[in-house]
Amino acid sequence: MRYVSTRGSAPELGFRDVLLAGLARDGGLYVPAEWPTLTANEIRSLRGLSYPELAVRLLTPFVEGEIEAETFSRIVHEAYATFRHDAVCPIVQTGANEYVLELFHGPTLAFKDVAMQLLARLMDHVLAERGQRATIAGATSGDTGGAAIEAFGGRDRTDIFILFPHNRVSPVQQRQMTASTASNVHAIAVEGNFDDCQDIVKGMFNNHAFRDRVQLAGVNSINWARIMAQIVYYFSSALSVGAPDRPVSFTVPTGNFGDIFAGYAAKRMGLPIEKLVIATNDNDILARTLATGTYETRGVIETTSPSMDIQVSSNFERLLFEAAGRNADTVIRYMQSLKQSGQFTIAADELERIRAEFSAGRSSMDETAATIRSVLDASGYLADPHTATAIKVAREQAKSDAPMIVLSTAHPAKFPAAVEQAADVSPALPHWLGNLMERDEKFTVLPSDPKMVEDHIGRLTRATQV
Numbered sequence: 001m002r003y004v005s006t007r008g009s010a011p012e013l014g015f016r017d018v019l020l021a022g023l024a025r026d027g028g029l030y031v032p033a034e035w036p037t038l039t040a041n042e043i044r045s046l047r048g049l050s051y052p053e054l055a056v057r058l059l060t061p062f063v064e065g066e067i068e069a070e071t072f073s074r075i076v077h078e079a080y081a082t083f084r085h086d087a088v089c090p091i092v093q094t095g096a097n098e099y100v101l102e103l104f105h106g107p108t109l110a111f112k113d114v115a116m117q118l119l120a121r122l123m124d125h126v127l128a129e130r131g132q133r134a135t136i137a138g139a140t141s142g143d144t145g146g147a148a149i150e151a152f153g154g155r156d157r158t159d160i161f162i163l164f165p166h167n168r169v170s171p172v173q174q175r176q177m178t179a180s181t182a183s184n185v186h187a188i189a190v191e192g193n194f195d196d197c198q199d200i201v202k203g204m205f206n207n208h209a210f211r212d213r214v215q216l217a218g219v220n221s222i223n224w225a226r227i228m229a230q231i232v233y234y235f236s237s238a239l240s241v242g243a244p245d246r247p248v249s250f251t252v253p254t255g256n257f258g259d260i261f262a263g264y265a266a267k268r269m270g271l272p273i274e275k276l277v278i279a280t281n282d283n284d285i286l287a288r289t290l291a292t293g294t295y296e297t298r299g300v301i302e303t304t305s306p307s308m309d310i311q312v313s314s315n316f317e318r319l320l321f322e323a324a325g326r327n328a329d330t331v332i333r334y335m336q337s338l339k340q341s342g343q344f345t346i347a348a349d350e351l352e353r354i355r356a357e358f359s360a361g362r363s364s365m366d367e368t369a370a371t372i373r374s375v376l377d378a379s380g381y382l383a384d385p386h387t388a389t390a391i392k393v394a395r396e397q398a399k400s401d402a403p404m405i406v407l408s409t410a411h412p413a414k415f416p417a418a419v420e421q422a423a424d425v426s427p428a429l430p431h432w433l434g435n436l437m438e439r440d441e442k443f444t445v446l447p448s449d450p451k452m453v454e455d456h457i458g459r460l461t462r463a464t465q466v
């Protein structure tokens with residue numbers, strides 16, 4: 001499998017280089033040169049496989065020829081052995097035709113673990129094979145950072161720097177980033193919002209001298225391997241409610257568009273998905289874009305679902321590339337307009353293609369709180385605010401007989417204040433997280449200044465190339 005950039009001028013790469021590249025050198029995002037596809041019979045034959053077996057079968061075409069089959073299988077099995085549920089990503093029925101797909105049984109209680117546990121092991125393997133080190137830089141609104149620090153902490157081929165918005169993540173999310181004692185972990189609280197953090201990280205990738213000097217690698221969903229790993233749970237959950245013999249729909253709480261893009265990839269691979277529903281909180285740029293055709297940034301609003309407090313949704317670029325018939329010039333034009341004026345308008349035929357696959361809705365903070373309460377009352381299920389955002393939107397959008405699978409992206413105990421306020425229930429952290437909230441914190445506060453962040457990383461990384 002080769003990978004191409006959405007902006008057309010970066011070199012085509014194989015899987016190992018894409019894994020280490022993060023952002024393409026032309027500023028674009030890598031996507032597979034073609035989508036591997038499965039027939040309905042091939043999908044049927046996947047029934048009954050364990051989650052790691054399914055992952056190996058579905059992901060092999062993306063890594064074939066680059067990671068040896070036995071090694072890949074071992075790495076996948078090791079990655080999912082870290083999960084605390086035998087099914088890895090189980091589903092729970094919460095309504096007549098509604099299912100919640102629980103993605104939070106990994107080490108940091110968020111869906112990010114599903115990809116990050118695999119990504120860290122794959123990166124380690126490739127770096128060891130090449131005798132290289134890497135500096136990892138990542139931006140987080142709360143969950144990617146903790147998952148990355150947990151997955152990469154203590155690995156001797158990487159130094160990891162995570163930028164999070166100062167005072168804008170939940171206390172549990174913050175501790176998961178700041179309580180690590182691993183010497184290769186560096187948490188940075190940026191005086192800004194998530195979009196500022198993401199801008200700084202993308203700026204580092206576009207500064208080729210810095211990028212090459214520190215051997216920069218990325219763990220955000222700009223990295224194709226993140227999206228790749230997330231494809232698997234669309235198949236596992238759809239298979240368990242009757243796919244491929246009946247179509248299913250998914251509602252996904254969405255911020256950076258990585259998770260739902262993995263659903264789109266699953267559909268391109270042959271999974272019969274009727275609708276992919278984008279659920280947003282008050283930061284509803286994607287819902288507005290689907291309604292009006294204009295992608296227009298506004299200020300970030302702080303909400304009770306902070307991981308989705310995002311305006312610039314990185315992976316939407318991957319969808320634009322597909323909707324424009326893989327025309328990189330169109331993507332470049334849109335991205336230039338976004339940079340210059342904070343907006344772009346999608347051509348009518350492209351918008352029509354997007355609307356054929358996706359719909360969107362939003363949930364205000366009050367609506368999300370009311371949903372947490374009503375779901376608990378009706379079915380005894382305690383949803384976190386991100387999941388509740390999606391349940392609210394799913395219920396508005398479920399218009400056909402297709403089962404609706406709602407992605408539950410975080411454990412309620414990551415956001416106890418919002419859950420308690422909504423439902424008078426205080427969700428406890430699982431016992432195996434032990435004394436997380438009592439551990440000492442270590443992090444550096446920096447202004448939202450790209451140069452200062454680069455200097456900080458340049459000083460501390462051990463991956464410097466001269």
Ligand SMILES: Cc1ncc(COP(=O)(O)O)c(C=O)c1O
Nearest residue numbers: 143254255256257258259307409
């Ligand atoms: C709990 C939670 N839900 C939803 C999202 C949104 O996912 P994505 O950015 O892939 O759209 C995030 C952050 O990415 C998250 O941490």
Ligand SMILES: N[C@@H](CCOP(=O)(O)O)C(=O)O
Nearest residue numbers: 140141142143144220221307
């Ligand atoms: N919500 C995310 C934001 C970063 O998303 P990513 O999927 O691109 O890493 C977070 O929790 O950090």
